[in-house]
Amino acid sequence: MRILTGIQPSGTPHIGNYFGAMRQIAEIQKKGEVFLFIADFHSLTTSPEPDALRKNVVELALNYLSCGIDSEKAVLFRQSDVPQVCELMWILNNVTPVGLLERAHSYKDKLAKGFAPNNGLFSYPVLMAADILLYKSDLVPVGKDQKQHLEITRDLAIKFNNQYGEIFTVPDELIPEEVAVVPGVDGQKMSKSYNNTIPIFGKEKEIRKTIMNIVTDCKGLEEPKDPDHCNVVALYKLVATPDELEEMKARYRAGNYGYGHAKQALFEKLWAYFEPMRKRRAELENNLDYVHEVLRRGAERAAVEADKTMAEVRKAVGLR
Helix, strand or coil: CEEEEEECCCCCCEHHHHHHHHHHHHHHCCCCEEEEEECHHHHHHHCCCHHHHHHHHHHHHHHHHHCCCCCCCEEEEEHHHCCHHHHHHHHHHCCCCHHHHHCCHHHHHHHHCCCCCCHHHHCHHHHHHHHHHHCCCCEEECCHHHHHHHHHHHHHHHHHHHHHCCCCCCCEEECCHHHCCCECCCCCECCHHHCCCCECCCCHHHHHHHHHCCCCCCCCCCCCCCHHHCHHHHHHHHHCCHHHHHHHHHHHHHCCCCHHHHHHHHHHHHHHHCHHHHHHHHHHHCCHHHHHHHHHHHHHHHHHHHHHHHHHHHHHHCCC
């Protein structure tokens, strides 16, 4: 069983990245062959500064390795180090209906948020499909917001196979339903695009300040509150034990428990949860040669699989 996922190198990862994907990969890397790529091609849709992009790639590799990814069990690599994915994207473009991309929720959402439309943003799902199909992935961990992109990948794989023969594996989704969407500090899905994230790594004072800015309603200290519709409780659930969660919910309902108290409790749980990862990251920062070697070896292993797939694809479509 081959499992594939990727994250854009857009700065320090946030807890939505961790609970939505990274933790699951760390847990399942023992159960299958995991391909884990740093999606620097995808990040070009927002035109990042070149130096910042290169720095963010290394930062994200550091963070993956700090958060439990074992380079002996998972193939960790930079997306652009396997350029065959761009060739496959072009080939897939020719079996992709325009209407399929026009219906993509993510594209329409970004336009609504003020992103300038470009073809990279529009054809993002095709590159994502190429990422998945190039390595004949069986399972793809995705959040609910990315589920439609995986459905597009499945559609393109089936369409290609019907036209050229059974080349691609049609992947299945792997969605951690209990934490598929992690709320940001404003209540929307946590995303760097919305500037509403809580970072995994950072200074204690800054992380505390971010948590204290989580949006809540205006109920006063004495008033009972609804724990089932509160961003603070939704985040606390990710790191608290069942007993701790029920205790907080009871305090909400009883009153005389302010949102400031709940936010402080959330900060303390998050800070303790990520303490071992902060220590591991500090060690890796002092050994960047090791990090670069992990990426190099990962790209070599990924390229072997990419070459096998592209040999089949080229033959199937009539290329040399």
